[in-house]
Amino acid sequence: MARPVRFNVQAEADVKLVKEGPEGYAGEGFFATSLDKVVGLARANSMWPLPFATSCCGIEFMALMGSTYDFGRFGAERVGFSPRQCDVLMVMGTIAKKMGPVVKEVYLQMAEPRWVMAVGACASSGGIFDTYSVLQGIDQIIPVDVYVPGCPPRPEAIIDGFMKVQELVHNRETIRRRNSDRYTELMNSYGIQ
Amino acid sequence: MPLTNDIIKQKLEEHFPGQLTSFEEPYGLLTFEAPKDINLKVMQFLYDDPTLKFRFLTDLTGVHYPNRKGEELAVVYHLHNLVDNIRLRFKVFTDVNHPDVFTATSIFSSANWMERETFDFYGVNFVGHPNLKRILNVDEMDYFPMRKEFPLEDQTRADKDDAMFGRGGHIGI
Amino acid sequence: MSEQIEQHQHVKLPEGSIEKTTTTLNMGPTHPATHGVFQNILELDGERIVSADSTVGYIHRAFEKIAERRPLYQITPLTDRLNYCSSPINNMGWHLTCEKLLGVKTPKRVDYLRVIIMELARISDHLICNSIVGVDAGAYTGFLYVMQYRELIYEIYEEICGSRLTTNIGRIGGFERNFTNTAFTKLEKFLREYPGVLKEFENMFMRNRIFLERTMGTGGISAERALNYGFTGPNLRATGVDYDVRVLQPYSSYEDFSFNVPVGSTGDNYDRWLVREQEMWESLGILKQAYEKIQSFKGADAEVFHADVPEYYLPKKEDVYTKMEALIWHFKIIMGEVEMPKGEVYHSVEGANGELGFYLISDGGRTPFRLHFRRPCFIYYQSYLELTKGSMLSDAVITMSSLNLIAGEMDA
Numbered sequence: 001m002a003r004p005v006r007f008n009v010q011a012e013a014d015v016k017l018v019k020e021g022p023e024g025y026a027g028e029g030f031f032a033t034s035l036d037k038v039v040g041l042a043r044a045n046s047m048w049p050l051p052f053a054t055s056c057c058g059i060e061f062m063a064l065m066g067s068t069y070d071f072g073r074f075g076a077e078r079v080g081f082s083p084r085q086c087d088v089l090m091v092m093g094t095i096a097k098k099m100g101p102v103v104k105e106v107y108l109q110m111a112e113p114r115w116v117m118a119v120g121a122c123a124s125s126g127g128i129f130d131t132y133s134v135l136q137g138i139d140q141i142i143p144v145d146v147y148v149p150g151c152p153p154r155p156e157a158i159i160d161g162f163m164k165v166q167e168l169v170h171n172r173e174t175i176r177r178r179n180s181d182r183y184t185e186l187m188n189s190y191g192i193q
Numbered sequence: 194m195p196l197t198n199d200i201i202k203q204k205l206e207e208h209f210p211g212q213l214t215s216f217e218e219p220y221g222l223l224t225f226e227a228p229k230d231i232n233l234k235v236m237q238f239l240y241d242d243p244t245l246k247f248r249f250l251t252d253l254t255g256v257h258y259p260n261r262k263g264e265e266l267a268v269v270y271h272l273h274n275l276v277d278n279i280r281l282r283f284k285v286f287t288d289v290n291h292p293d294v295f296t297a298t299s300i301f302s303s304a305n306w307m308e309r310e311t312f313d314f315y316g317v318n319f320v321g322h323p324n325l326k327r328i329l330n331v332d333e334m335d336y337f338p339m340r341k342e343f344p345l346e347d348q349t350r351a352d353k354d355d356a357m358f359g360r361g362g363h364i365g366i
Numbered sequence: 367m368s369e370q371i372e373q374h375q376h377v378k379l380p381e382g383s384i385e386k387t388t389t390t391l392n393m394g395p396t397h398p399a400t401h402g403v404f405q406n407i408l409e410l411d412g413e414r415i416v417s418a419d420s421t422v423g424y425i426h427r428a429f430e431k432i433a434e435r436r437p438l439y440q441i442t443p444l445t446d447r448l449n450y451c452s453s454p455i456n457n458m459g460w461h462l463t464c465e466k467l468l469g470v471k472t473p474k475r476v477d478y479l480r481v482i483i484m485e486l487a488r489i490s491d492h493l494i495c496n497s498i499v500g501v502d503a504g505a506y507t508g509f510l511y512v513m514q515y516r517e518l519i520y521e522i523y524e525e526i527c528g529s530r531l532t533t534n535i536g537r538i539g540g541f542e543r544n545f546t547n548t549a550f551t552k553l554e555k556f557l558r559e560y561p562g563v564l565k566e567f568e569n570m571f572m573r574n575r576i577f578l579e580r581t582m583g584t585g586g587i588s589a590e591r592a593l594n595y596g597f598t599g600p601n602l603r604a605t606g607v608d609y610d611v612r613v614l615q616p617y618s619s620y621e622d623f624s625f626n627v628p629v630g631s632t633g634d635n636y637d638r639w640l641v642r643e644q645e646m647w648e649s650l651g652i653l654k655q656a657y658e659k660i661q662s663f664k665g666a667d668a669e670v671f672h673a674d675v676p677e678y679y680l681p682k683k684e685d686v687y688t689k690m691e692a693l694i695w696h697f698k699i700i701m702g703e704v705e706m707p708k709g710e711v712y713h714s715v716e717g718a719n720g721e722l723g724f725y726l727i728s729d730g731g732r733t734p735f736r737l738h739f740r741r742p743c744f745i746y747y748q749s750y751l752e753l754t755k756g757s758m759l760s761d762a763v764i765t766m767s768s769l770n771l772i773a774g775e776m777d778a
Contacts, residue, residue, distance in 0.1 A: 052396060054403050054425050055774045056450040056532055059494075063520070063530075066513035081397070096777075098331045099403060099424045102395050128443065130346050131428040132338055133330060152531050220466060220711050249593055252712075252723055252740040271712060271725070271740075275593075275607075278614050282712065303596025306748045314430075329423035329777055338431060345431050 043087070043113075044170040046075040047162075050086035052106065054093030057120035060152040061092050069155040074162060083109040088165055094122035095135045107142045108192065112178045115165050118144045119158055121151045143186050196244065196277040198223040204245060208238055213283075224282045232270075232285045233295045239272060239281070240300060247272040247281060253297065253307040255315040257289075259341045265289040266315050270297070287317065289340075296322040314339035388416050391759070395424045401498070401766065402773025406750070413758045418751045422744070426777040433737040437702035438464050438678075439538060441737065446532040448739060449775040452491035452718045454483045454523070454535050459715035462617050463724040464538045467711045468678060475663055475670045476540040477619035481656045482553070483526070483535060484618070484715075485649040489560075490519045491718035492600075492642040492649075495770040499639055500571060502767045503580045508570050515563055518556050525549040539679040540672025550657075557654060564650075568643060578636065585753045585765030586634035595752075596745040599720025600641045601769060605633030611716040622659070623652050635761075635768040642770075678704060703732055719743055719770055743775040 022041060024033025051061050064071045071077070080086045083106045095103055107116065118138055121127035124147040126136035138144060145168060148161035177183055201223055202216055213235070215226045227235050239247040252271040259265060264286035272281045287294055296319040297304040308319045309328040316337035319325055327334065336343060379385070393406040403424040409416045429448070433441050445460040446453040458480050465472065472480075493516055497509035520530040525548050527535045535541070571577045587597075589605040602609055610627045612620045628644035630637030663670075672679050676695045685692035698704050708730040714723035723740030746769065753769075754762040 056447055058402075059450060059531055062494075063513060063517065066510055066517065068514060068517045094425055094427055096424055096426050098426065099395060102424070106396060126347075126350075129427045129432070130350070131432060132343075132345065132347055133426045133428050134347070136347055136350050154530065219709050222712060224710075250596060251714075251721070252725060252738070254725060254738045256727060256736045269725070271723075275609055275614075280712070301596070302591075302594045303745050303748065306744060310744075327423075329426040331423075338428070345428070345435060 040170040044075075044166040047087045047115075047166065047169065048078050048080050048085065049076050049088045049090050049162075050081065050083055050106070050110075051079055052089060052091045052093075052103065054091075054095065054099065055122070057092035057123070057152040060155055060158065061090070061119070064155040064158055069159065071159070071162075074159070074166070076162070083107075084111060086110060087113070088115045088117060088162075090117045090119055091123045091138050092119040094120075094127060094129060095138050096133050097135050098133075100135050100141055103138060104141050113169075115145045115168065116142055117146045117148065117161055117165055119148045119161065120153060121149055123147075124149060127151060141190065142192075143190060196274070196279055198279070201245060201279070201281065204242065205235075205238075209235065222280050222282055224284070226284045226286065229268075229285045229287050229294050232268075232283075233297065233300070235283065236270070236272070236297060236300050245274065246276055247274045249273040249275050250297070250301040250303050250307075251280070253304050253311065255311040255317055255339075257315055257340050261286070263288055266292050266317055268294050268311060268317060289316075292317045293320050294318070295320050298322060313337070316340070387411065393762075395421075402771060402776070404747070404771065404773055404776060406762075406766075408759070408762065410759060414756055415754050415759065415762055418754060418762075420747060420750055422747065422773075422776050424777070425773050427774075429739065429778045430737055433734055435733055437704065437732050438706065438734075439699075440702065441734075442536075443532065443534050445739075446534055447774055448741065448778060449491070449717055449719060449722070449743075449772050450532060451494050451772060452487035453531065453533050454487040455491075455715060455717050456722065457533060457535050458484055458618065459713070459717070459722050460724060461536050461538055462715060463711060463713040463726055464678075466713050467706060467709060467726060467728060468538065468675075469707075470539050470673055470675050470678065472540060472618075472673045473670050474619060475660065475667060476672060478656045478659050479541060479545060479671065480536070480618045481620065481623065482653060482660070483523075485652050485656070486519050486522060486556075488718050489646050489649050490516055491770075492646050495718075495768070496571075496639055496642050497567075499581070499635070499764060499768045500577070502764050503577055505570065505577070508567055512563070512567055515556075515560055518552065518560075522549055522552045522556065525552060537672065537679055539675045544669060544671040550660075553653075553657060557650070557657065561650060564643075564646060571639070572643070580760070580764060581635035581639060581768070583632075584635050584757055584761035585768065586632050586637075587749065587753055588633065591749070591752065592633060595749040597720070597749070598742050598746075599717065600645060601633075601638060601720065601746055603628065604630035604637035604641045606631055611714055611721050615714070617713070617715060623655050625652050635764050638768045705730060705732055706734075714740065717742060719772065719775065720746070739778055741775045741778055743769075743771050744777075747771055747776060 022033050022037035024031055053061055063069060089107060089110060091103065118124045122129060123138050126134055146161045146164050148157055150157050198218060205213055212231060213225050213227050217224045239245050251273045254269050256267045256269060257265060258267060266287050266289055268285045270283055285294060294317055296308055306328060308322055309325060311317050312319060312325055313327045313329050314337060388409040388411050391408045391410055393408060395403040395405045405421040407419040429444050432444060442457055442460055445456040448456045493512050497512045500508040523533050524530055526545055527533050587605060589607050592602050592605045593607065598609060606629055608627050608629045613627060625648045628641050630641050676692055680699055681692040681695055686696045706728040708728055710727040712723060712725045714721045720742030722742060725738040726734055727736040729735040753765050
């Protein structure tokens with residue numbers, strides 16, 4: 001029996017090709033807006049990713065960093081490998097159960113505000129590896145903001161996911177997200193203080 | 194005289210009379226079985242003999258035959274003579290309740306991790322191995338996953354519908 | 367002087383402390399993304415390595431168990447993900463194993479097309495390995511420059527099979543469709559432009575004083591030890607043994623091509639880099655020869671892209687709609703009910719890292735009884751301690767990347 005489609009059924013109203021700036025009052029040589037919009041704008045355009053690349057999706061990330069797809073134009077030129085200095089954790093590739101505690105440790109070491117992107121089918125839900133040794137999606141151990149499907153996703157798809165993270169950073173989150181109830185409830189459900 | 198499968202078979206039968214069985218040549222590769230007590234002696238003979246010179250261990254793996262009672266676990270060695278370009282395969286069978294086989298690490302250093310992998314998947318205990326512990330699975334795992342009786346899937350997964358995804362731990366379904 | 371030493375011996379250490387003379391450093395599973403996930407716990411005496419304890423299995427995905435559940439052509443996507451930098455070679459190796467078991471003979475044009483794909487994949491893998499050795503030594507530019515030509519190789523794959531990285535190219539008996547003219551145009555562009563790029567890349571490293579000092583004399587191994595450790599591929603050829611599966615047991619008509627097998631002498635990091643570099647030149651030569659041979663097929667021969675085996679390769683739609691047998695085979699192939707002959711076969715191909723072997727045991731059913739991958743990375747990583755004992759920490763990093771360890775292949 002066919003299952004009804006549940007996701008992606010509403011078409012996007014119109015695709016914005018050029019990002020508009022935040023709303024505010026502009027004048028001769030100045031622009032006034034609220035603080036959280038400015039902070040959101042600054043944060044969104046200079047996210048430092050931590051590429052947690054384990055397998056094939058990591059090679060697509062390397063292609064993304066190259067000049068054809070150029071990840072640097074989104075402000076993510078400086079990739080860091082230390083979680084203490086990064087904003088967004090991009091988990092690319094299969095996470096096995098042996099690797100699960102390591103991912104959790106890396107997530108805990110990241111400082112707020114932090115975002116997580118699960119790139120690829122394996123990180124989102126286990127992918128084609130429905131086996132005893134593969135963690136069926138990293139959202140079993142850490143909260144995820146954006147999922148990018150694909151096996152491996154094309155670099156353009158990873159860019160699309162990253163732009164959604166930027167939108168989250170810019171628009172839909174207040175600066176002090178960590179103090180909201182919903183967030184603390186989510187963290188508690190994962191056992192993270 | 195170039196080395197052929199017949200010469201190898203003849204030399205083996207001379208040296209180990211009556212102990213090696215089931216000589217076959219599937220797809221041109223000489224295959225035979227040996228009792229598990231003499232596996233090291235066979236490998237050492239194949240290594241040292243000046244005409245045979247099988248000095249490269251290509252592969253070491255295990256197979257579980259649940260239907261052969263008393264000899265369920267097999268350890269299969271693939272050897273290669275690089276000079277004369279001949280390959281060879283031999284199998285050693287052991288009981289699943291007492292799966293002890295002598296380790297080949299004294300002859301070939303490459304057998305080290307391959308035996309750990311066979312232990313991890315099938316539970317074959319290699320006697321004399323320097324560091325026999327699990328290599329690919331988590332250390333806390335208490336069963337040997339590649340044996341036929343254990344299922345493939347993660348049993349704790351709740352959102353996949355068994356009927357649609359063909360799960361059930363049954364081979365061939 | 368002796369009073370000072372006595373004073374030192376009476377220093378009281380805090381509770382529960384262990385006295386050691388070496389430092390433990392964990393080069394843990396999450397080190398910079400380029401290599402993959404495996405862990406090395408190093409014991410260092412100052413800068414020198416005393417011992418190394420390697421842990422693998424952080425990406426164990428149980429391929430061999432999955433393969434016992436799937437019919438033969440559903441295993442091809444699994445083989446893609448073994449050495450994901452050069453997945454066409456894995457695909458072709460698997461198809462060759464199946465063809466050996468099933469007794470399928472492929473026409474010459476299919477063999478030459480396979481050679482083109484495999485050599486492109488080999489170039490792609492060696493490019494990653496050599497440029498990453500450069501990145502670890504500090505030279506990031508070479509990596510970025512060369513990635514652009516890997517994009518060109520990806521475009522050629524995309525033209526043939528639709529996917530960039532995990533390609534699932536080919537079927538048992540041939541290919542799913544003939545190579546289009548666009549694919550050949552892109553191949554010509556690659557053959558025209560790439561030699562200049564490779565020469566520039568080489569000029570950056572081959573006689574560079576810093577690179578030579580970093581890589582020469584580090585991570586070396588002798589030929590006897592390498593053979594004992596089961597090394598194959600460029601790592602073994604760097605020690606002086608010219609074992610190449612393409613030459614010793616030719617498959618897919620490699621005997622029709624003439625190429626050299628580059629061999630090093632000391633087996634250190636520089637030799638491995640040079641062997642891979644030279645292999646890329648040889649692969650370019652093979653590609654040119656294969657392309658000329660393809661163009662020499664005329665007329666109906668130029669349209670052949672698969673063997674005529676309706677039992678394992680989907681028959682043409684006209685036949686399916688008109689002939690009974692073709693309909694039955696079509697149904698069986700799609701539903702995965704095709705039965706294999708009983709038997710066991712071992713076939714190996716020259717992967718980018720060495721001899722990639724497939725050991726397939728079939729009991730006559732629709733899925734393999736046992737499938738084992740002989741993975742070169744897993745086998746030669748055992749020697750890491752011997753390669754780095756006594757060397758400095760920075761050499762250990764370069765040794766790890768010059769061995770070309772791909773985590774997907776190591777853990778399977």
